[in-house]
Amino acid sequence: MTNKKALKFGGHALVWAGDWSEASARKAAASAKKAGYDYIEMLMIEPDKIDVAMTKAVLSEYGLFATASLGLSPETDVTSTNPSIVKKGDELLRKVVDKLHAIGSTELCGVIYCSLGKYPGPASAENRANSISAVTRLADYAADKGININLEVVNRYETNIMNTGKEGLKFLEAVNRPNAYLHLDTYHMNIEEDGMSQAVLDAGDALGYVHIGESHRGYLGSGNVDFDTFFSALKKINYSGPITFESFSSVVVDPALSNALCIWRNLWEDSDDLASHALKYMKARY
Numbered sequence: 001m002t003n004k005k006a007l008k009f010g011g012h013a014l015v016w017a018g019d020w021s022e023a024s025a026r027k028a029a030a031s032a033k034k035a036g037y038d039y040i041e042m043l044m045i046e047p048d049k050i051d052v053a054m055t056k057a058v059l060s061e062y063g064l065f066a067t068a069s070l071g072l073s074p075e076t077d078v079t080s081t082n083p084s085i086v087k088k089g090d091e092l093l094r095k096v097v098d099k100l101h102a103i104g105s106t107e108l109c110g111v112i113y114c115s116l117g118k119y120p121g122p123a124s125a126e127n128r129a130n131s132i133s134a135v136t137r138l139a140d141y142a143a144d145k146g147i148n149i150n151l152e153v154v155n156r157y158e159t160n161i162m163n164t165g166k167e168g169l170k171f172l173e174a175v176n177r178p179n180a181y182l183h184l185d186t187y188h189m190n191i192e193e194d195g196m197s198q199a200v201l202d203a204g205d206a207l208g209y210v211h212i213g214e215s216h217r218g219y220l221g222s223g224n225v226d227f228d229t230f231f232s233a234l235k236k237i238n239y240s241g242p243i244t245f246e247s248f249s250s251v252v253v254d255p256a257l258s259n260a261l262c263i264w265r266n267l268w269e270d271s272d273d274l275a276s277h278a279l280k281y282m283k284a285r286y
Contacts, residue, residue: 003181003205005148005241009279010039010067012246016271022054029062035275037064041109041244044068047095052102059103067107067209067242068100069152071116078134079114079127079161086130093138101145107242108142109150109183109209111159113171119160131161132174139177150183150209153199155191163192165199172206181208185246186225190215196226200233207239212282213246218267219274220245220281231285243286245278 016031017024020042032040040059044050059066072078078089093112100108113131114123123131135151142149153168162168168182182203186196193199200207215223249267 069110071111077115152183183209185211187213
């Protein structure tokens with residue numbers, strides 16, 4: 001696999017706004033542009049609520065592009081042994097791809113291979129097989145529209161399918177599609193990996209998307225994530241692709257998502273200062 005993506009820095013929309021109404025989209029875009037970001041990562045849990053014309057107009061006005069992320073729910077869990085639930089998951093993911101294509105985006109990321117949440121036990125062979133099949137179908141559908149899919153490796157409290165980079169790479173080998181990549185997130189790596197380097201080195205060109213988040217989801221450098229080692233590893237593999245700053249505070253995130261992500265604390269209130277600091281912090285290291 002050869003990664004031909006361009007290096008760009010972005011910010012998650014939830015840094016600035018809790019929804020994607022026109023007012024919120026404009027606020028997020030204006031703030032991202034002011035801080036110096038190249039793009040916004042949109043949360044697309046409910047693609048039917050995304051206004052394509054408005055989104056394109058706002059992005060164009062501020063000279064930005066968009067990527068999108070989501071996590072599936074128990075009602076759309078493609079690992080399920082219930083075919084009707086898997087079908088709903090397939091339908092949702094195709095809707096997201098269609099919206100992304102209409103907006104002009106080329107990158108989808110997140111927990112798009114299972115429900116985002118704590119499972120009561122390990123995944124069965126059938127669960128894993130169902131997930132691989134669903135992601136393969138999604139990759140083929142997305143490829144026809146020029147979209148890459150990036151599978152985010154998250155911690156054990158949010159999935160039972162892949163918790164480490166090695167597990168993610170093994171999953172990708174089974175999918176075996178040129179537009180399917182690994183997505184690493186420093187917040188989750190800090191919980192599950194032995195260190196902040198090896199998963200990056202193992203991934204190499206298979207790494208297609210990066211989330212930068214602190215151990216407590218707040219200001220970069222104020223927690224215990226070893227960012228220097230992580231960015232050094234990115235340099236060793238000559239990483240080129242999206243790098244998204246991701247931070248959540250209950251001041252901004254909508255209540256439903258706050259509950260899903262266990263965001264109970266107000267870690268920050270000034271989005272602009274947080275985002276500006278994050279971009280400077282990342283660019284000082286990469």
